[in-house]
Amino acid sequence: MNEIEKIAEKGLKYWVLAIETGNWEPYMEMLNDDYTFWLPKGGFRYKTSDLHISGGKLVDAELNANRLKAYKNPPNRKSIGDHTVVFEFIYSALNSKEHFQNCMALSFDIREGKISACREYHCVLMKL
Numbered sequence: 001m002n003e004i005e006k007i008a009e010k011g012l013k014y015w016v017l018a019i020e021t022g023n024w025e026p027y028m029e030m031l032n033d034d035y036t037f038w039l040p041k042g043g044f045r046y047k048t049s050d051l052h053i054s055g056g057k058l059v060d061a062e063l064n065a066n067r068l069k070a071y072k073n074p075p076n077r078k079s080i081g082d083h084t085v086v087f088e089f090i091y092s093a094l095n096s097k098e099h100f101q102n103c104m105a106l107s108f109d110i111r112e113g114k115i116s117a118c119r120e121y122h123c124v125l126m127k128l
Contacts, residue, residue, distance in 0.1 A: 004110045005080055008110060015016075015118075016067075031114060085108050107120075
């Protein structure tokens with residue numbers, strides 16, 4: 001496992017811990033000063049300073065519940081580039097109205113030993 005992959009794996013671990021417990025501090029300590037979090041589906045974009053102000057809280061409770069269903073399992077696929085690691089997850093969930101199979105991807109950009117960006121993608125594969 002190379003250094004980029006190790007940092008991304010640790011970032012994923014702390015990301016899941018933060019969603020589970022609400023303690024974002026270990027994850028936020030891994031970020032560089034120019035860090036950007038982007039959730040394209042909702043158009044949410046946060047910089048490092050936004051995360052410190054909000055205590056690291058990202059989006060809403062229903063999304064966090066679905067995140068945990070996905071991220072508590074090993075990734076279905078992991079892709080590693082020169083500075084980016086992408087984890088892909090497929091899981092089943094029930095939202096307030098429907099049962100569905102969903103795909104989530106979490107992408108970490110690593111620069112100088114720190115996480116410089118994180119992008120999270122969501123896609124409904126099928127309604128069950």
